Amino acid sequence: MATETKVREQLNARAKEERVTLGISGMTCAACATRVEKSLKKVEGVLNANVNLANEKATVEYIPGKTNIDRLIAAVQKAGYGAKSAQDLDVDSEKEARQRDYQEQKRMFTIGAVLSSVFLLQMISDFVMVSFPDSAFRFHLHPYLQFLLASVVQFYVGWRFYKGAYNALRGGSANMDVLVSMGTSAAYFYSVVNVLTGNWHHLYFEAAAIIITLILLGKMLEARAKGQTSEAIKKLMGLQAKTARVIRDGQEIDIPIEDVRVGDIIFVRAGEKIPVDGEIIEGSSTVDESMLTGESMPVSKNVGDTVIGATINKHGSFKFKATKVGKDTALAQIIKLVEEAQGSKAPIQRLADQISGIFVPIVIGIALLTFAISYFLLGFTPALISAVAVLVIACPCALGLATPTAVMVGTGKGAENGILIKGAEHLESAHRVTTIVLDKTGTITKGEPEVTDIVTTGDYFELELLQFAAIAEKGSEHPLGEAIVNAAKQKGLKLGEPSRFTAIPGHGIEAEVTDRKIMIGNKKLMSEKGIPIDPIVNRMEELESQGKTAMLMALDGKLAGIIAVADTVKETSAQAIRRLKDMNIEVIMITGDNQRTAEAIAKQVGVDRVLAEVLPEDKAVEVEKLKQEGKIVAMVGDGINDAPALVAAHIGIAIGTGTDVAIEAADVTLMRGDLMGIVDSIKLSKATMRKIRQNLFWAFAYNIVLIPVAAFGFLTPILAGAAMAFSSVSVVTNTLFLRRWKPVRV
Secondary structure (H helix, E strand, C coil), X not given: CHHHHHHHHHHHHHHHCEEEEEEEEXXXXXXXXXXHHHHHHCCCCEEEEEEXXXXXXXXXXXXXXXXXXXXXXXXXXXXXXXXXXXXXXXXXXXXXXXXXXXXXXXXXXXXXXHHHHHHHHHHHHHHHHHHCCCCCCCCCCCHHHHHHHHHHHHHHHCHHHHHHHHHHHHCCCCCHHHHHHHHHHHHHXXXXXXXXXXXXXXXXXXXXXXXXXXXXXXXXXXXXXXXXXXXXXXXXXXXXXXXXXXXXXXXXXXXXXXXXXXXXXXXXXXXCECCCEEEEEEECEEEECXXXXXXXXXXXXXXXXXXXXXXXXXXXXXXXXXXXXXXXXHHHHHHHHHHHHHHCCCHHHHXXXXXXXXXXXXXXXXXXXXXXXXXXXXXXXXXXXXXXXXHHHCCHHHHHHHHHHHHHHHHHHHHHCCEEECCHHHHHHHHHCCEEEEEHHHHHECCCCEEEEEEECCCCCHHHHXXXXXXXXXXXXXXXXXXXXXXHHHCCCCCCCCCXXXXXXXXXXXXXXXXXXXXXXXXXXXXXXXXXXXXXXXXXXXHHHCCCEEEEEEECCEEXXXXXXXXXXXXXXXXXXXXXXHCCCEEEEECCCCHHHHHHHHHHHCCCEEECCCCHHHHXXXXXXXXXXXXXXXXXXXXXXXXXXXXXXXXXEEECCCCHHHHHHCCEEECCCCCHHHHHHHHHXXXXXXXXXXXXXXXXXXXXXXXXXXXXXXXXXXXXXXHHHHHHHHHHHHHXXXXXXXXXXX
């Protein structure tokens, strides 16, 4: 209990702060996200703020009392953007808002495309007339008609860019809208002046109109692709049952899932979804839990077993008592965790954020410099064309989308396959792990040991010894103690209550049973109590060499015998460890067991290095030692005594079948309880990081290469607009290939 209390104190140190998610509207590029983030961080009481351009949300950690949600929303609005608490946005309303925005973009693009097609026809006609003077194809728009059509595109279809630019400049920043509105306005107003002065040979209405239309096309496709990056969340939300069949006043009634209360008795038939979390009180069945664990094999369920909401009852019917409903269900917690992970920021994104903050001013500076030099060398018109091309080609959007879209897809794919990753930083760190420390009991092994041997010194019968041991261990929660109690129950032995029970961490237990003093534990315990073990030590070592945990037992200060317990190794442990070693990752087993038993288990599964006889409180110390050696350490465990080590490691990985406190302390949770999940986690991290690097390379290379090309006059504004429109689309589309990732199958 002391260990658990200590860990909970560490975890609750963060409880003085609160976290809120805000839905942000009006962002168009990475510069917008950076601006909103800076505005939030300036608010007094804000500890940290992450703004995700991909899902248009801000996650803010703040100290209650120093600030509140209203102040945070006001700060975002002052920066020129809209904000709402995510609690005010349910899934349906958010989906409807995105759909409305997409339809509006589609409508504006259609209008722009129709009007721009007229300009496109004129461009083709001009090209044909120059290349083929004898051609009969002639199409020419009167300058005043061009003026009229271009004005509709510029100020109706392209109004969103002016509005976005105004809000950004009012908030003290510059974004993509500023670049687009400046570039297209330069081409448009220069053409207007030439129309009014009769200089009809230098009109660039088509450039302004087609650029706006192409960028709208890119934004429309980007919005559609971004929606696909959050498919995992939509799938998880779609898994929940809509109604529950509740027994009230002896009658079965179907009620909405939102009306189910804790304590309700719910009846589930074969083939139906289990509506909420609970405990079976009548009947039995097999349940498909693949949505939760990724494990395809149905799990047998009987009276007393836990069932999880949204899993599927395959065969029998049963009644269960609701224990968790609404936001407390496992599915709701998973969705919340994935949403938080998708809104977090990976460390690799810092460089992109820093560049995004100064990107637009730098581009404007390059455009002005390009205009000045070109004007001096070539004249006004070529200078204007080159400057417009520079403004339009620059794309801060790709920089802003490169990392968050990959994080969204990566964490989503993990959740679909029973790997819950708490934050983007953990998803990034996992691929750098060099050493994995595996707890033995419940991690490498099933954690369900059974009594295999009872050896007596001759003073007691085996069943007599087992009965004493079982009564003494009745107050223990240790798996070895539970194995002894279960063995006694299977033998039909009567078990009373111990009059005193004391657990000695890392050593064993002491208890009193009918005025008899009982000790069960290891050599250290017997040595400290001055009990000689020489007559039986050879037999003990023989049992340990077989991979069994041999516990010495003393009655009234005298050695009474040995009770040996064996824990079965999980079916996939050896294969998972082999795959980890194939990835050049060092695998270490840590356990409180003695060296001989630990090495026997290690040999079975292929672990080369063993840290044995480690007390629970020293596991974290051993992890720290490995870190000091320069290793990137991942700790994998499932018990309360593993929690400090999980916190100490670079990456803490909890087996989901373990305790809540271990899962709470971990950075990654494997819902399946299978070590192959570690392999999958690292492979998923590598696949995600590969996509992030590809995206960042493309985003940086695009801007580094094409901005100078435009500055030197080798790119027309229309081609620049087309390239800009599809740069961010290409980044998001590349990320979507990550959805093909599949876990390793045994």
